Amino acid sequence: MIASRASLPAHGGSPRSRLGGIEALLAETRAALSGAAQVDPLARAAFGHAIVAARTAGLWVREAAVRAAREDADAAAFARMTRGVVERAGLDVMEHAARLIGTRSTFEGQRVDKIIRDLSLYLRQAAPDQVRDTAVRDWIDHDCWGEDRLW
Numbered sequence: 001m002i003a004s005r006a007s008l009p010a011h012g013g014s015p016r017s018r019l020g021g022i023e024a025l026l027a028e029t030r031a032a033l034s035g036a037a038q039v040d041p042l043a044r045a046a047f048g049h050a051i052v053a054a055r056t057a058g059l060w061v062r063e064a065a066v067r068a069a070r071e072d073a074d075a076a077a078f079a080r081m082t083r084g085v086v087e088r089a090g091l092d093v094m095e096h097a098a099r100l101i102g103t104r105s106t107f108e109g110q111r112v113d114k115i116i117r118d119l120s121l122y123l124r125q126a127a128p129d130q131v132r133d134t135a136v137r138d139w140i141d142h143d144c145w146g147e148d149r150l151w
Contacts, residue, residue, distance in 0.1 A: 015079075015086045019054075019061050022090045025115040026054045028096040034113055037100055050096040057089035067146075074144035080135035083125060085144055089122045135138070 029050065037043035064082040067075040094116050098105045105112045125131070135144075142150040 006066050015057075015064070015082055016041075016120070018086050018090060019057055020029065021115060021119045021122065022054050022057060022086070022093050025093050025097055025119065026050055028115060029100055032101050032104065043100055044094050046100055050093045050100075053089040053092040054095075055087045057127050060085045072146075074138065074146070075137050076140050077138035077144045080131050084132045084135070085087065085129060086130065087123045087125065094119055 029047070033043070033047070035087060037047075045114070060082045064075070064079045067078050097112055097116065101112055105116065107113060138144055143151050
């Protein structure tokens with residue numbers, strides 16, 4: 001169940017644990033949507049963007065895990081790129097949740113508030129630009145995606 005993955009370890013954990021927080025926030029946002037938001041096409045579009053962000057991060061995390069398990073030559077580059085994808089997805093879902101839920105999302109004790117506070121801390125990683133740069137250097141050399149290469 002998605003909501004059970006919401007508690008993040010004290011150190012922020014792996015991209016998979018951060019993904020669990022993102023998925024939990026998405027589920028909590030859905031549960032907290034007002035009736036007006038559910039029938040508003042703009043609110044539904046914003047929720048759709050949050051779904052795409054969370055699912056995209058999930059696909060990258062899953063692919064990174066498969067590559068690491070196979071010990072692919074590009075597994076490290078793929079994992080480094082995945083860090084940034086998960087961070088961006090978390091920031092996007094946090095923003096959409098705050099806008100969709102409104103001021104209720106900031107009330108102390110609200111589950112959405114707790115998840116957003118946790119994610120805002122745990123998504124921050126040391127040297128994200130340097131990690132992304134290291135990954136991108138590998139991707140410039142060759143498309144690390146694998147079988148379906150663009151170049």
